[in-house]
Amino acid sequence: MLNYRHLYYFWIVVKEGGFARAAERLDMAVQTISAQVRELEKSVGRQLLKPAGRSVVMTEAGETAFNRAEQIFQTGETLLDELREAGGERVARLAVGLSDGISKLAAHALLAPVLDTPSLRLLCHEGEHAQLLSELALHRLDLVLACQPALHNTDLRLVSQRLVGSPVDWYGPTTLVQKASRAGFPQCLADLPVLLPTGHGALRARLDRWFEAAGIRPRIAGEFEDSALMAVFAARGLGVFPHAELGAGDLSLLRGLRRLGRADGVIEEIHAIRSRRGQHHALASRVVDAARP
Numbered sequence: 001m002l003n004y005r006h007l008y009y010f011w012i013v014v015k016e017g018g019f020a021r022a023a024e025r026l027d028m029a030v031q032t033i034s035a036q037v038r039e040l041e042k043s044v045g046r047q048l049l050k051p052a053g054r055s056v057v058m059t060e061a062g063e064t065a066f067n068r069a070e071q072i073f074q075t076g077e078t079l080l081d082e083l084r085e086a087g088g089e090r091v092a093r094l095a096v097g098l099s100d101g102i103s104k105l106a107a108h109a110l111l112a113p114v115l116d117t118p119s120l121r122l123l124c125h126e127g128e129h130a131q132l133l134s135e136l137a138l139h140r141l142d143l144v145l146a147c148q149p150a151l152h153n154t155d156l157r158l159v160s161q162r163l164v165g166s167p168v169d170w171y172g173p174t175t176l177v178q179k180a181s182r183a184g185f186p187q188c189l190a191d192l193p194v195l196l197p198t199g200h201g202a203l204r205a206r207l208d209r210w211f212e213a214a215g216i217r218p219r220i221a222g223e224f225e226d227s228a229l230m231a232v233f234a235a236r237g238l239g240v241f242p243h244a245e246l247g248a249g250d251l252s253l254l255r256g257l258r259r260l261g262r263a264d265g266v267i268e269e270i271h272a273i274r275s276r277r278g279q280h281h282a283l284a285s286r287v288v289d290a291a292r293p
Helices: 004-016 019-026 030-044 060-086 104-114 129-137 174-180 202-214 227-235 248-253 282-291
Strands: 049-052 055-058 092-099 120-127 143-146 158-173 193-197 219-224 241-244 257-275
Touching: 004 019, 004 030, 004 049, 004 060, 019 030, 030 060, 055 060, 092 104, 092 129, 092 282, 104 120, 104 158, 104 227, 104 241, 104 248, 104 257, 104 282, 120 129, 129 143, 129 158, 129 257, 143 282, 158 174, 158 202, 158 227, 158 248, 158 282, 174 257, 193 202, 193 227, 193 241, 202 241, 202 257, 219 227, 227 241, 227 257, 241 248, 241 257, 257 282
Parallel strands: 092 120, 092 143, 193 219
Antiparallel strands: 049 055, 143 257, 158 241, 158 257
16 A cells, blocks of 8 residues: 555655755654655655756656645645534634745734634645745635735636735844944945845845945845744844844844844835635635735
């Protein structure tokens, strides 16, 4: 019989884009996950993954296996909810996709209106914009929060709404902020180690244009897809970093961070994307309605 644990590891490797990220998510050794995937390939008699540079891609057989695995594990999630409801427990399920490049702390702030929902089961998936929209169109997600709207595509039948346009401020550990006060803001960013979002999100392009207009050549000490992770590294002294005003309240959870100044004219946009059928999902609607000015 098919070993579903092996299939699960394969599924996670594909969803995370490689063995290293899958190992990080599962808190396992890369070698262990690789061995489990090889066992799956051996049992089905087909190669499912092949090397592509430093990553892996699916073979034709791998795509078939992944599509079926998506159905299997989605059914498993639904089964858990149905069993809870059969036992008299009402489950309020909300599956949200967070696109690469979006501020995760800002996303937390946007989801705050539903976090006190009784029996809430919140599922958050992070991934590339196009991948999340595909899952949304297949009704595997109820809502996608992204830094850009969905392109008009009549086949996917998606609806985008701009939720917020949040100003962006710069923060850093106390030692670096004190050093920066002598040079003044934003000129001090030319001398400080700077942490930036990767090019996955629209915010990076806006920051690059802002630097160019100010005549500043930043000394980049790190680039991060996850804004919350970027804040953690900054709090440990790696550098200063930009963050949207929305969600900045969560930065108080990290000790020693202080505000440097505002990147005038730089706005981080967050868009809510839903399928037309999913526009009536109660929790997703509450998130969108609460964010409207």
